[in-house]
Amino acid sequence: MRRLVLRIAVPSLLSLALVSLSGCGGSSLPGDSVARVGTVLISQEQFEAVCDSYVRAGKAPDKDRQPELFREFERTVAQHLVVLEVLRQEAPGYGITVTEEKVQAEIQKMRDMFQGDEDRFQAALERQGLTEAELERSVWERLLVEQMKTEITRGVSVSEEEVRAYYDAHKGDYTEGEVREARHILVSPFVTAAGDEVILPSEVDWLTAKAEAERIRSEILNGADFATAAAKYSDDEVTAENGGDLGEVARGQLVPEFEEAVFTLRKGDVSEPVRTQYGYHIIQVTDIIPGKQLAYDEVKENIRAALLADLKKRAWEDWLIERFAALGVVYRSDLEPRVSADAS
Incomplete structure (x- = not known):
């Protein structure tokens, strides 16, 4: 039976991405x-409860073995x-609300x-170290962060002019690479023995395969049809029946030696015969x-989405920075952030 995992685990520190949101140490x-936010104090008890929930879930650094990482975890x-x-x-x-x-x-x-299986639900909670x-x-x-972020960034938009200007300035980022259609004939040095056991080829086997590939190539250069030769000689059973046709290929899809050719x-x-790990290829x-x-x-909607996400992120961060300053945030000196946090 597939094990279900609760996607909402201990209070998510990952919901707070890093930006410049330090307060004052004092x-x-x-x-x-x-810490203090305005007149509201954040207690040691609250702090320890969150730390402990991460420790129980196995999602905190080891305090004894990784003291510096654990201190950074506490700051977070x-x-x-x-x-x-x-x-x-x-x-x-x-x-x-x-x-x-x-x-x-x-x-x-x-x-x-x-x-409806409450026992399985409780077992999942236990596996996550959660009450x-x-x-x-x-x-x-999570709901608080999502609703606040939606409200704060509600008025953020991207105009058609901004999208077009970005495209014009970054045209080089919006291209399709060259594609080639190719076919091949594989001459394999691998020999299959009884019981489908594959015997690793010797150097003689490789030389024999190369000689056979050169012979087939010579036939083609002397007028033999490539597709017919592929159907007759190729050890690539998948493509042989289609005349060796590989269809369209792009860079990054092939083994390096084959791609280079x-x-x-x-x-x-x-x-010429091209050697790869599979044998010799005529391409x-x-x-x-x-x-x-x-x-x-073709790309304007992707650009619009990327620009909008970036503008919303900036608007959210700017709002948080302004509210930190307005409310007044004070950390206990040993917990003053080195890097700081933004609910994302």
């Missing part, structure tokens, strides 16, 4: 606090809690994955389809 905090947890507190304080001003009903609706979707309360907290956090030959030329390029510049209409 000794003015009470001893049982790790502190940032995580600070950003969430900023969002919690700002949400009412945007008409955003994450209700218990919304949280439970999301959790019900997870339960539905287990088709139900931690799962509820994680879902609440295909993209060096002129149309109609028949290659002919039957058509060359040049690379082309992709038209604006």
Whole structure:
């Protein structure tokens, strides 16, 4: 039976991507606090609860073996809690409330994955090192971030002129590489013994295969039809019946020696025997389809989506930076971020 995994695990620090969101380090905090957002204190108890949930789930560095990484992990947890507190304080001003009903609706979707089997659901929670309360907290956090981000970036848009200007400035990024149509004849040095056992070829076998490939090539150069020769001689059973036809091939699809030959030959030329790990190949390029510049209409929606995502990211980061400054954020000095966080 396929094991189902809860996609919402411990409160996701990955929901907080890195930007410049440091606050002030200070000794003015009470001893049982790790940070302050405005007048709201984030307690040592809250901080330790999140750290412990990651440790239980096996998603934190080893404190004894990786002390520096563990310290950075603790800084990230502190940032995580600070950003969430900023969002919690700002949400009412945007008409955003994450209700218990919304949280439970999301959790019900997870339960539905287990088709009503509560034991399997609880087992999945246990494997993730989660309690139900931690799962509820994680879902609440995700919904808060998603709704706030949607609201803050609602007015961000990209004009047709901006999309066109980007395309004109980056045309070189929007091309299709050259494609070639080719066919081949494979002469393999590998011998299949009784019972389908494949015997590794000796150097004599390789020399024999090369001589046979040269003989076949000579036939073709003297007027024999390539496709007929492929059907008669090729050890590539997949392509032999189609005259050795490989169809369209692009760079990166073939073993290096074969690719080099295909993209060096002129149309109609028949290659010298080319050795690869499979044997000797006689290759002919039957058509060359040049690379082309992709038209604006072919790529404009991809460009628009990329530009919009970038603008929304910037708008979100700018808003967070402004709110950090306006609310006033203070970290306990040992948790002051080196790099800092943005809910993404």
